[in-house]
Amino acid sequence: MRHGAFGNATALACRECGHQVALGPHYACPECFGPLEIAYDFPAVTRAEIEAGPRNIWRYKALLPVPSDIEESPNMEPGFTRLLKAHNLGATLGIDNLWVKDDSTNPTNSFKDRVVACALSAAREFGSTVFACPSTGNLANAVAAAGARAGIKTVVFIPSDLEQPKQVNSAVYTDSLVAVNGNYDDVNRLASEIAGEEEGWAFVNVNVRPYYAEGSKTLGYEIAEQLGWRLPDQIVIPVASGSQLTKVHKAFQELISLGLVEDKPYKVYGAQATGCSPVSVAYKAGVDAIRPVKPATIAKSLAIGNPADGVYVLDICRETGGSVEDITDEEVRAAIVLLARTEGIFTETAGGTTVGVLKKLVESGALDPTLETVVINTGHGLKTLDAVAGSVGPAATIDPSYAAFTRTEIV
Numbered sequence: 001m002r003h004g005a006f007g008n009a010t011a012l013a014c015r016e017c018g019h020q021v022a023l024g025p026h027y028a029c030p031e032c033f034g035p036l037e038i039a040y041d042f043p044a045v046t047r048a049e050i051e052a053g054p055r056n057i058w059r060y061k062a063l064l065p066v067p068s069d070i071e072e073s074p075n076m077e078p079g080f081t082r083l084l085k086a087h088n089l090g091a092t093l094g095i096d097n098l099w100v101k102d103d104s105t106n107p108t109n110s111f112k113d114r115v116v117a118c119a120l121s122a123a124r125e126f127g128s129t130v131f132a133c134p135s136t137g138n139l140a141n142a143v144a145a146a147g148a149r150a151g152i153k154t155v156v157f158i159p160s161d162l163e164q165p166k167q168v169n170s171a172v173y174t175d176s177l178v179a180v181n182g183n184y185d186d187v188n189r190l191a192s193e194i195a196g197e198e199e200g201w202a203f204v205n206v207n208v209r210p211y212y213a214e215g216s217k218t219l220g221y222e223i224a225e226q227l228g229w230r231l232p233d234q235i236v237i238p239v240a241s242g243s244q245l246t247k248v249h250k251a252f253q254e255l256i257s258l259g260l261v262e263d264k265p266y267k268v269y270g271a272q273a274t275g276c277s278p279v280s281v282a283y284k285a286g287v288d289a290i291r292p293v294k295p296a297t298i299a300k301s302l303a304i305g306n307p308a309d310g311v312y313v314l315d316i317c318r319e320t321g322g323s324v325e326d327i328t329d330e331e332v333r334a335a336i337v338l339l340a341r342t343e344g345i346f347t348e349t350a351g352g353t354t355v356g357v358l359k360k361l362v363e364s365g366a367l368d369p370t371l372e373t374v375v376i377n378t379g380h381g382l383k384t385l386d387a388v389a390g391s392v393g394p395a396a397t398i399d400p401s402y403a404a405f406t407r408t409e410i411v
């Protein structure tokens, strides 16, 4: 490993017992098997230094486990996506001050390009020869594309029943897409087994997961910077493994402790689809343990039945005064159309889940409509066309005559 290969990161620290190990391709604590997280010794970082950086996640490189020359290695340059003021959606839902963080405009059209860019940097420093992942779809797209651009062999594993557009979106970048007969949790187990057997494989969300997960912090940094170096009052985030939600919270905490934003309370809300809602079920039952489920929902990118960071999501949502909520597949479809018709943003089923949960939270009074609120759109609707193909379409099919048009009563 090169000197400074991981920037200001100093070690891997256990989230459960605090035990530290040297930076390496490890993810489980040797003492208690708890998850390892990156520990840092941050220098003083100023807003001006960050603002002078590139318009992608590397503007925050001082806060990530990456080398200071990270921009020089070919990568997808994800991030710095739009934060849009959602006037129409806000008015429809009765929320005064609503923003959409639109991560569907990342290079492979989901937030996964952020985490994969950090995992790729780690894989390079470890000298890995294969860049791999088990995926619910978007991760496979991001790994396959990033590996192609970096010139490193990729192998991506997906459940065989995945939406066809997501399969094509991976296969176009790699000749090693492996469809596994099973659900995501089966694919994930297989990946852990391969990671244990094969030398030199970097599974982005398995053995380099601590590095991968840090990439999600950039969503939190960007939201704060784009609000004018402020934290929102409320934020709604989708939950699959729970990594993104915990890291956005970590990002906000780091910005506070670095003095880059003012300390203030904010509430974090988690969003799941009812057909795969183990975290929401535990939240509502008031228990700490998550009971794994067998996913059955159209929100396939969120369909993780045994979420690795689920318990931390519960802690954060409870501590901040937020909550975890879930909605039906019908509500997911309706929310996709709602976001498209109010803001011109076509989201995939994960974004439908998040926007639909936002709506439910306002209606139930769990979310305060007078406070500044951010909702994250993590993926693109073109990857899950089938979800709404049956609900939208031509309002009329007519002959090419003005008389025929007037009979449609469209205007």
Ligand SMILES: *Cc1c(COP(=O)(O)O)cnc(C)c1O
Pocket: 110, 111, 112, 138, 139, 238, 239, 240, 241, 242, 243, 244, 245, 301, 302, 348, 350, 351, 378, 379
């Ligand atoms: C992976 C994914 C998420 C959330 O992932 P976590 O495992 O909870 O970090 C959210 N939205 C989309 C579209 C995804 O692909």
Ligand SMILES: [Zn+2]
Pocket: 014, 015, 016, 017, 018, 019, 029, 030, 031, 032, 033, 034
């Ligand atoms: Zn431990």
